[in-house]
Each structure stands twice: as C-alpha cells, then as structure tokens.
Amino acid sequence: MRHTDLTGKIVLITGASSGIGYATALEFAKVGARLLLCARREARLLELAKTLKETYQIDVLTLSLDVSSAEQVSTKLNAIPNDWSDIDILVNNAGMARGRDKLHEGNILDWEEMINTNIKGVLYISRQIVPRMVLRGVGHIINIGSISSHEVYPGGGVYCATKHAVRAISKTLRMELLGTNIRVSSIDPGSVETEFSLVRFRGDTEKASAVYKGMRPLSPEDVADSVLYCATCPPHVNICELRIMPTDQASVGMTHRRKEPEKTPE
16 A cells, blocks of 8 residues: 555656666556656657556656766756656666676776766766755655675676665765655665666677576566655655565575476487
C-alpha cells in the first residue's frame, strides 16, 4: 500500500532512456506523476515519452542531456517551462562503468568518463535542482548508487570510488538539508541485468553475458520498485540507504552460479 499520492508530482529522472531509469519512469507513470526525462539518446526518450503518454495519460517532457556537461545541465534545466520548474523528486540515475583494468594498467580516458558521469553528473544536476527544493521547502533526492558504494573489487577501483563518492554526496546532503523537509535517499543495488556490462565492455556481448551467467540478477524493475517505495513513504519517513541484492549474490565478489545442465549425448 502506497502512503503518499504522487499524482501530478514532477519527477526528474536522469539516464531515463534504458535500464533502471527507463523502468523507474514506468513506475512513476503508473501512479500519475509528471515526468521530466533526461538522457543522451533523444530518439529513445521520445519513444518512451510517446508510450507513457498514450498508456497512462500523463504529462512527459524530454531533455536530450549529457549530465557530465555542466554547461548543458545549466542551460537546458534553466530553460524548462515554468510549469515544470518545481521538481518534487529528483532521481539521479545516470551512471556507467568502463573496463576492468587494474589501477596501474588503467585507461585514463575511461577513468575520466566514469568520474565525469557518475560524480560530476550527480553534482551538476543536484546543484541546479536542490536550490529550487530549498526555496519551496519540499523535495526528495534519490541517488542510484551501487553495492560498490560499500565494497570494492579488483579491476573496479575507479568505478567503486565514484560510487563511494555518490554515497558521500548523499550523506552530506542529508546533513546539509536537515530542517528543510527535503529527503535524501540512496538506492544501492547489487548485480542488475541492464546495458551496464555491455557499456563496460564496449559492446562485447560475450563478456557482458558472462557477468550474469548461471545466476539470477536483479531486473531494472526490481530497483525501480525500490525507488517508488522510498518516494511514497510518508513525508516524515526517510529511507536513507536501501541495499538490494539478488538472492544469488552475497557481496560484490561472491555470487552463487548454477552449473549449466549437461548436454544429452546424441
């Protein structure tokens, strides 16, 4: 049972063109929210917006936006229509990983891409939206972190560092916004089957599929349901951190994988 009615509330979601962001948009559409969807892939955003409008009869505004560009974030968010400017819920979802190199063998361009998207993207978007929430005395910031916000693993040093940073940003915001009625939540999932691994391995489908082989990962819908849960808690309740893991995963480096059934001899 949902405690808070989100009908007509404005929800901004970054990275909304696929994966967790896409699934989160669907969940908020089902409860009648107005959606401001941001991502780099404009064609996907427009297709999603069309589907949501037709299926749920809600208002949807799309922004083709690269969160790693401070100029784009500032220019495009400051140009949104006045009737979209009072953001009620911000879902900082855009994020990515590149490679699994050891630190001393790492690709610096990969590092910069992760840092720019995962850390700077959250900062740039929050810097634009949070002041508006403070002026109104209402709002909810939901940052999509990772189990890597809490743990590390070989080959993931920089990615884990970026997600630790997201956790630090969330905790700091929670302290700085104390007394403003603005809530700050962090959703930290384990293994989720999205385009994440495909992006990490630059389109290598074999490497990407091996990440989930023999186990049942979370789906984007599982994480989106957790986001909606946090957003619909009563106003006096703040879910600070929510870690969600597949049953087949105990930690970032410990996963139960089932053996594939043996082939029957011909």
